[in-house]
Amino acid sequence: MKKPAQPLAEVFGHLVTDTSERANRYRNQRLCPFNNKVPNCTKDKAKDPLGVCSVKHDGNAVITCPVRFREDWLITDDAASFFFPEGSNWSSLTEIRLNDGNGKSAGNIDIVLVAYDDNGKVTDFGALEIQAVYISGNVRDPFEYFIEESKNRALMDWSNQPNYPRPDYLSSSRKRLVPQLFFKGGILHSWRKKSAVALNKSFFDTLPVLTKVNRQNADIAWLIYDLELSNTDGVERYRLKKVDEVFTEFEPALLSITTPVPGKIDDFMKMLQDRIDGDLETAPINRTIEKPF
Numbered sequence: 001m002k003k004p005a006q007p008l009a010e011v012f013g014h015l016v017t018d019t020s021e022r023a024n025r026y027r028n029q030r031l032c033p034f035n036n037k038v039p040n041c042t043k044d045k046a047k048d049p050l051g052v053c054s055v056k057h058d059g060n061a062v063i064t065c066p067v068r069f070r071e072d073w074l075i076t077d078d079a080a081s082f083f084f085p086e087g088s089n090w091s092s093l094t095e096i097r098l099n100d101g102n103g104k105s106a107g108n109i110d111i112v113l114v115a116y117d118d119n120g121k122v123t124d125f126g127a128l129e130i131q132a133v134y135i136s137g138n139v140r141d142p143f144e145y146f147i148e149e150s151k152n153r154a155l156m157d158w159s160n161q162p163n164y165p166r167p168d169y170l171s172s173s174r175k176r177l178v179p180q181l182f183f184k185g186g187i188l189h190s191w192r193k194k195s196a197v198a199l200n201k202s203f204f205d206t207l208p209v210l211t212k213v214n215r216q217n218a219d220i221a222w223l224i225y226d227l228e229l230s231n232t233d234g235v236e237r238y239r240l241k242k243v244d245e246v247f248t249e250f251e252p253a254l255l256s257i258t259t260p261v262p263g264k265i266d267d268f269m270k271m272l273q274d275r276i277d278g279d280l281e282t283a284p285i286n287r288t289i290e291k292p293f
Contacts, residue, residue: 002159003164003166004056004057004159005155005157005158006056006154006155006157006158007055007056007139007142007158007164007165007166008052008055008056008139008142008143009053009054009055009056009061009062009227009238010052010053010054010061010068010227010238011027011051011052011053011143011146011147011150012026012027012030012031012032012033012041012051012053013026013032013033013053014026014237015236015237015238016146016150016153016154017154017155017236018235018236018237019151019154024150027051027150030049030051032051032067033071034053034067034068034070035067035070035071035073036067036070037094041067043065043067044140050139050140050143051147052064052139052143053065053068054068054227054238055139055165055166057166057167057202058202060202060226061227061238062133062167062200062202063132063133063200063225063227064133064135064139064167065132066130066131066132068132068240069130069132069198069225069240071239071240073092074225074240074242075111075128075130075223075225076111076113076128078196078198078221078223078242078245079111079113079126079128079196079198079223080113082126082194082215082221083115083124083125083126083196084113084115084126088115089116089117089118090113090115091113091114091116092112092113092114092128093112093114094110094111094112095108095110096109096112097109098184098187098188100183106183106184106187107179107180107183107184109128109129109184110127110128110130111127111128111130112125112126113125113126113127126193126194126195126196127185127193127194127195127196128197128198129180129184129196129197129198130197130198130199131172131176131177131180131197131198131199131200131203132172132199132200133167133169133172133200133203134168134171134172134175135165135166135168136165136166136167136168136171137165138162138163138164138165141161141163142156142165145158167202167203169203169206170206173203173206173207173257177199177257178257178258180197181253181254181257182254182258185254189219189250189251194220194221195219195220195221195250196220196221196223197221197222197223198223198225199222199223199224199225200224200225200226201224201225201226201243201244202226204222204224204244204246207256207257208257208259208261209256210222210246210248210252210253210256210257211252211253211256212246212247212248213247213248213249215247217247218247218248218249219250219253220247220249220250220253221245221246221247222245222246222247222248223242223245224242224244224246225240225241225243226240226241226243227239227240227241228241
C-alpha cells in the first residue's frame with residue numbers, strides 16, 4: 001500500500017491537523033492527556049520527549065505509545081470485568097516489580113488490578129500488560145520537522161524521506177509480547193492468576209490464530225482496541241474504543257505465538273545451492289609467502 005504523505009497521526013494527544021488553542025498548548029508545553037505518571041510526555045526522553053502517540057498505516061492510526069492506551073482508564077474497567085466478579089471493590093497500581101523464585105526481577109507489570117474487601121484487605125489481583133507497536137525507521141525526524149512549524153506542516157509530505165517510519169509488528173511480538181508472556185505471564189500462571197493484554201487491532205491481526213475458550217475457563221483476555229475519529233464542537237480527535245475481546249488459555253496461546261510458521265525447505269535448499277555455486281565459481285587466491293621465518 002502507498003505510504004501516507006504525513007506519517008504522524010497524533011502528536012501530544014492531538015491530531016496533527018488540529019489547530020485549536022488546546023492542541024497548540026499541549027504541543028508547546030509537551031503535555032500528555034492520557035494519564036501519564038506526570039503531566040508532561042516522557043516518551044523516549046523526559047527533557048526532549050518524542051510526543052508521537054500514533055502513526056498512520058494502511059489508512060488507520062496505530063498506537064505506538066503505551067500511555068496512549070490509558071485514555072479515560074477504559075482498559076482497567078475492561079480488565080477488571082475479566083478478573084473480578086461484578087460489584088467487586090478494586091483499584092489499580094502501575095509499574096509493579098515482579099520477582100522470580102530467586103529474587104531476580106522478571107520485569108515490571110504495567111498495571112496490577114487489586115480487589116479488596118470492605119476492610120481494605122487485598123483478596124485478589126490480576127495483571128494487565130499494554131502492548132504498543134514498535135516503529136521501524138525514524139519517527140523522530142518527521143516529528144521534529146512537524147513541531148518546528150506545526151500550523152503549516154500538518155499535510156507535509158514525508159513519503160520520499162529515508163527511513164520512513166512504519167509499524168514493526170514482528171519485532172513487537174518477538175521482542176516485547178513473547179518475553180512478557182514467557183517470563184511474567186509464566187509466573188502469574190503458576191500462581192493461577194489471570195492476565196489481560198491490551199493491544200491495537202492491527203497488531204492483534206498479525207498474530208497467529210489463537211484457540212478461543214469461554215471467559216470462565218480463560219487465563220488471558222486479549223483486549224483489542226482501535227482509534228476511532230470523533231467530532232466534538234467542530235474539532236476532530238481520536239477516541240480509544242474496544243472493538244473485540246478474545247479469551248484463551250495460557251499455554252496454548254504461548255505455544256501459538258512462539259511457534260514459527262516454517263517456510264519451504266526447497267527454498268532454503270535452493271539458497272544453499274546458490275551460495276555453494278557462487279563460492280565454487282570463485283577461484284581461491286594462492287600466495288607465496290617469502291621468508292616466513
